[in-house]
Amino acid sequence: MSILELSCECRVVHVSDVDSLLEAMLSIPRLTAAFLEIGVTELSGSAIEDALLHHRASVVLTRGESLWSEAQERGWYMLVRPFTEQMVKDTLHEMHILG
Template sequence: MKDSVEPSGLAHQDAAPVILVLERDPLIAEDIIGSLGAVCDCRVVHASQLEEFLAKLVEEAHVLAAFLEMRLSKVVESGLDQTLAQKGAGIVLTVGEDDQKQAQEKGWGMLVRPFSDQMIGEALRSVVRPEAGQVSIP
């Protein structure tokens, strides 16, 4: 599996927004990565384990969004929410649908499984803040 994916036909640009994906299932990860690449000109970085995700997160100066296969309580307990906030990242949870209200109160998105390409785009748009100088997602 590729660690980073860019939309086909687009040249790599260091300034391209970075989206991190934490997902254990390679097929689900590929679906999310492909959909994100179709939604925006971004660099998507995938990790299948939290330790790998944290190592890749450290390498990035700024992160547009993170799609996390983690429950809200685990994100908060681990402090990952604070680390991602420091990088400017919006958070989208991909598991724990019963946490949806709490996630929304925190300004986080929720991607409910099974999901579609459209739902992935909507989840990304829900956490990106163009008014704060972030890239606008069509």
């Protein structure tokens, strides 16, 4: 269990590829936020984006900082690597997910 899970009411799901992510999303009834190690161009128009839209999940990208403004235009957040757990919490606060 992560420190994040201990400090808030959440469940952290780790997957290593797109197929695993889509499969995991099928079993998650409520998805509030997704932290994705992909960039804007990879997410735009993908099956992952469609599934996240279906869940109305907030998106945080952790790759592709050069397209920061494009991510913001889509309402997505971005964390620049390396990031800390505190930065994750700060982003969740900014997204009004963590109180």
